[in-house]
Amino acid sequence: MTEQTTISILLVDDHAIVREGYRSLLSKQTDLKVIAEAANGVDAYCLYKECQPDVVVTDLTMPGSSGLELIGRLKQRDHKARILVFSMHQNPSFARQACRAGALGYVTKSSTPDLLLQAIRHVYLGKHILSTDIAQALALEKLGNDSIALNSLTAREFEILRLLVEANTQDEIANTLNISRKTVGNCHYLIKNKLGVNSDIELTRLAIKLNVVSLLDLTDPAQAGHY
Known part of the structure; x- marks a missing residue:
């Protein structure tokens, strides 16, 4: 046996x-x-x-x-x-x-x-x-242009996007991910470029639209970082 x-x-x-x-x-x-x-x-x-x-x-x-x-x-x-x-x-x-x-x-x-x-x-x-x-x-996902762009992000870029729209500073993100501030800055630029946005406000709106984060998460301090 x-x-x-x-x-x-x-x-x-x-x-x-x-x-x-x-x-x-x-x-x-x-x-x-x-x-x-x-x-x-x-x-x-x-x-x-x-x-x-x-x-x-x-x-x-x-x-x-x-x-x-x-x-x-x-x-x-x-x-x-x-x-x-x-x-x-x-x-x-x-x-x-x-x-x-x-x-x-x-x-x-x-x-x-x-x-x-x-x-x-x-x-x-x-x-x-x-x-x-x-x-x-x-x-069943019907990919629009925005979704296609989101899927073009690397896993690291996707994580930095999530942290950025939760209002973390570049220094905080660098410490969290154990990478340099310069790397965060470069990824920040690449993320906006890939998603076709020009500002962090547009970036946040797009993240909410694509369900990367919800509006509730960004307005409720008790839920920040725990959505």
Whole structure:
């Protein structure tokens, strides 16, 4: 009789209650085991180096360095890293950027628990998987000129765009992403050029139009950075 493989998992989410829910669900599976948890990208990166999990399950929006940045850093360190995004974002642009950064799967938090479990097992095997709502959104998406331009952004540019429209300064963005202020400035210019806008006001309006951020996120201080 073949011994069952146990898949070790690193959970990354800034909400302790959410992580507790993950852990409760996964602990009931004989082939899945949570070996580490992190509330932000920096801690997650350190834990990955220490624990070498089989699969990383991460949210995208966290304090400081985001899930997109984490995916990029993990893939740079270990090109075989198997990463599943589990996010509230149903905008297909986020899924596209996450996969472009190196994630194998993208499942929204409105999905059923069984789909999350299936996705973890698929990603462990190196297979790509999307939740039904994201797959449908990508398939049915009618790309206008603005959407085409948004998809031309790199994962790094997409992340800088998100931070810019949340009113972060270039210095703050540089510190968050651990890059130089000059790099942020260059990306800022490239982003406006690719999206065909001339000012940050136009950039913010376009980001809201394309659901990169919502108007509520930009007007509610309690939600800033946690949409």
